Amino acid sequence: MGAGHAHVLYRASDSPVHRLPPEVKIAAMVAFTIAVVATPREALWAFGAYALLVAAVAALARVNARWLLLRSTIELPFVLFAFALPFLGAGERVDVAGLHLSVDGLYGAWNIIAKGTLGVWASLLLAATTSTRDLIVGLDRLRCPQILTQIATFMLRYLDVLVGEARRMRVARISRGDDPRFVWQLRGFAAGIGALFLRAFERGERVYLAMLSRGYTGRMPTVWQGTAAATTGQWLIAATVPVLAGTVAATAAVLT
Amino acid sequence: MEALAMHISNGIINGPVAAVFAVIALAAMAYCVMRGRQDLDDRLAPMAGLVAAFIFAVQMLNFPIFSAGVSGHLLGGALAAMLVGPWVGALCVAVVLVVQALVFGDGGVAMLGLNITNMAVIGIAVAYLLIALLLRVLPRTPAGLAATAFVSALVSVVVAAMGFVLQYQLGGTTDLGGNLAGLAGTMAVSHLFIGIGEGLITATTVVTVAKVRPDLVYALRALKPAAPVTVPTVGGVR
Numbered sequence: 219m220g221a222g223h224a225h226v227l228y229r230a231s232d233s234p235v236h237r238l239p240p241e242v243k244i245a246a247m248v249a250f251t252i253a254v255v256a257t258p259r260e261a262l263w264a265f266g267a268y269a270l271l272v273a274a275v276a277a278l279a280r281v282n283a284r285w286l287l288l289r290s291t292i293e294l295p296f297v298l299f300a301f302a303l304p305f306l307g308a309g310e311r312v313d314v315a316g317l318h319l320s321v322d323g324l325y326g327a328w329n330i331i332a333k334g335t336l337g338v339w340a341s342l343l344l345a346a347t348t349s350t351r352d353l354i355v356g357l358d359r360l361r362c363p364q365i366l367t368q369i370a371t372f373m374l375r376y377l378d379v380l381v382g383e384a385r386r387m388r389v390a391r392i393s394r395g396d397d398p399r400f401v402w403q404l405r406g407f408a409a410g411i412g413a414l415f416l417r418a419f420e421r422g423e424r425v426y427l428a429m430l431s432r433g434y435t436g437r438m439p440t441v442w443q444g445t446a447a448a449t450t451g452q453w454l455i456a457a458t459v460p461v462l463a464g465t466v467a468a469t470a471a472v473l474t
Numbered sequence: 475m476e477a478l479a480m481h482i483s484n485g486i487i488n489g490p491v492a493a494v495f496a497v498i499a500l501a502a503m504a505y506c507v508m509r510g511r512q513d514l515d516d517r518l519a520p521m522a523g524l525v526a527a528f529i530f531a532v533q534m535l536n537f538p539i540f541s542a543g544v545s546g547h548l549l550g551g552a553l554a555a556m557l558v559g560p561w562v563g564a565l566c567v568a569v570v571l572v573v574q575a576l577v578f579g580d581g582g583v584a585m586l587g588l589n590i591t592n593m594a595v596i597g598i599a600v601a602y603l604l605i606a607l608l609l610r611v612l613p614r615t616p617a618g619l620a621a622t623a624f625v626s627a628l629v630s631v632v633v634a635a636m637g638f639v640l641q642y643q644l645g646g647t648t649d650l651g652g653n654l655a656g657l658a659g660t661m662a663v664s665h666l667f668i669g670i671g672e673g674l675i676t677a678t679t680v681v682t683v684a685k686v687r688p689d690l691v692y693a694l695r696a697l698k699p700a701a702p703v704t705v706p707t708v709g710g711v712r
Contacts, residue, residue, distance in 0.1 A: 227577060244576065248583050255484050255492070255584040330486055337484035337582040345577035353577060363507045365514060369562075369569045372523020373530060380527050411675060412682025419524050419683075419690070426520035 227289070227345035235279035235347045239448035240356025242456040247344045249460035253467040254336045259329040261470035265336065268466065271459055272339045281346045289342050290335060350374045359447060364437060376422050383418045482589050482638065484582030491645025496587025502595045503568055509561035513692075521690060522558050526566040529554060532675070533570065548668060549634060551597030552605070552627035553676045557683065559692040560602040567594040592637035601630035605693050616681050619694075623680040624673035631669035635661045 235243070250271075257264045276286060348356070354374070358367045387410055448456075514522065529550035550570075554563030568590050575583050604626035612618035639658045684691045 247576070251484060251583040255582065256489050330484075333484040334486075334582065337584070341576060341578065341583065348577075350577070353573075365507055365510055365562075366565060366569055366572075368514075368519065369522050369526055369566055370573060372520060373526035373566075373569060373573070376520075376524045376527035377530060380524070380531060409678075412678045412680075415524070415528060415679045416683055416686055418527075419521065419687075422520045422524050423517075426516075426523075430516070 227342065228349050229281055229285070229346040231280050231347075233278060233280045233347070235275060235343075238347075238452055238456055239359075239446070240348050240352040241359040242356075242448045242452050243344055243348055244353070244356045244360060246456040246460050247340050250340050250463045251337050253460060253463035254333055254340075257333075257467045257470050258474045259325050259332070260474050262328075264466050264470040265332045268336050268463060271462060272336065272343065275343055275459060276339075279343060279347050281343060285346075286339060286342055290338050358437070367437075372422070372426075375425070376418065379422050379425070380414070380418045383421060384414055387414055387417070482582065482585045482592075482641075484584050486582075487585060487588055487641055488645040489584075491641060492585055492588055494587075495591045495641065499568075499587040499590035499595060503565070503590065506561045506564045506568075510559075510565050513559050513562050517690065518558055518562060518692070522562050522566055525550075525554050525558050525563070526569050528679075529567060530570045530573070533574070548672045548675065549593050549597050549631055550672070550676075551593060551630050551634065552601035552623060552672070553679060555598050555602040555605055555626070555630075556623060556676065556680050556693045557691060560598055562692075563602070564594045564598040567598060588638075588641050592634045592641075596637045597630045597634040600633045601626045604629055609693060616685065619684055620677040620681050622693075623677040627673040627676040628666075628669035631672050632662060632665045635665035 250268075254265075254268055257268075273283075276283065354367050354371050357370065358364070391410075532548045532550050549567070551563070551567055554566045557563075558566060571586065571589050571593060575586050575589075605622055608622040608625060609619075612621055636658070639654070639661055642657065643654060680691065684694060688694055
């Protein structure tokens with residue numbers, strides 16, 4: 219739980235993508251996502267091009283495809299929504315393999331799956347190559363209001379406090395004769411949720427006061443920042459991905 | 475953390491509508507930053523972090539609604555409004571959404587405006603208005619506080635879900651025709667159940683905190699501004 223504690227999605231490595239300053243990666247990722255979303259859904263080839271871009275960055279960052287695909291399951295609920303669309307959609311209909319489907323709904327489903335998946339991949343690549351600490355440094359350098367980065371810093375640290383406190387309470391319950399199994403442990407957990415919150419707060423408050431007494435003023439000290447602020451060269455390198463994506467999006471918009 | 479949580483993902487709502495809501499969300503957040511700065515003191519800063527962490531954890535609990543393929547989850551808006559106030563509360567929820575979008579791919583980055591409007595702006599606003607109203611009407615007892623927390627959480631969840639339905643009507647990428655009413659119905663009913671769960675969690679948490687450390691509950695502080703607060707024995711004592 220030390221200062222270097224990284225989140226679950228971070229893949230420690232030393233690739234060119236890992237070495238880029240965080241603010242550059244965040245900006246590139248957001249710009250890429252916007253280009254993807256702005257692409258007309260009928261331009262099927264454009265999404266193939268985006269997937270290639272993602273694959274290229276993934277290869278450069280040494281993130282393996284299996285991990286990326288496994289983590290993409292986060293969007294399953296919306297994929298289910300997408301599968302319902304061809305049946306629910308209005309307007310013109312076609313018959314595919316005996317099913318009476320809405321054309322608009324089919325395009326809608328494709329739209330959600332393609333854009334959703336590309337968005338998830340882009341975020342996963344950012345998460346895999348940027349530690350939480352760097353992420354906040356990046357947001358701070360992008361002129362995100364300090365109150366927000368402060369809340370984010372505490373949130374990410376207290377997440378560990380919360381999990382640790384929950385584990386301690388569970389051990390305490392077990393050692394007092396509770397026998398948590400499957401769903402039944404939910405009852406004990408629900409009954410203790412208020413206590414969990416309070417305990418985590420008091421622990422967190424102590425941490426906060428300790429930080430204040432050591433000179434914390436709402437912003438983390440510079441030694442905390444792993445990388446120096448981005449140079450123009452680094453901005454240009456990172457810009458290649460969103461610029462390529464933007465070109466694809468513009469071409470697709472002109473062609474359709 | 476093998477969690478399945480999902481906010482509006484890329485491609486569900488079309489670009490122009492998402493852009494309009496991004497502007498709305500940005501304006502609302504800018505105002506919250508202004509107001510929140512005055513609120514954020516030594517007691518509120520760690521609380522805001524913990525509330526955000528709590529919401530983050532709680533939003534991982536996800537309930538798929540199979541009939542329509544839509545899923546819902548706990549929002550935590552009422553809890554935030556209760557414990558850290560509407561301004562900082564909205565910022566907490568927004569921070570959770572931003573971090574989820576950036577590093578978990580949960581909710582499209584291009585759809586952040588929509589998600590923030592639903593959960594951080596609408597959810598918190600409804601919750602706080604109800605809290606302010608109910609705390610004046612209901613008796614000042616733990617039961618009254620619990621009822622306030624429960625009702626505000628329940629209503630805010632359902633209203634925030636309706637925010638999604640409204641956005642879908644304005645800019646859904648697929649025209650559902652008559653099925654939009656069905657989507658609205660499914661969202662309302664399922665979020666009613668989620669709201670009950672959320673209400674129970676919010677009520678237990680808030681009542682426990684209010685019993686032990688009433689000075690930590692923002693909503694109670696706002697009611698009696700001049701109340702002399704004993705200096706909490708922080709630091710090495712506990």
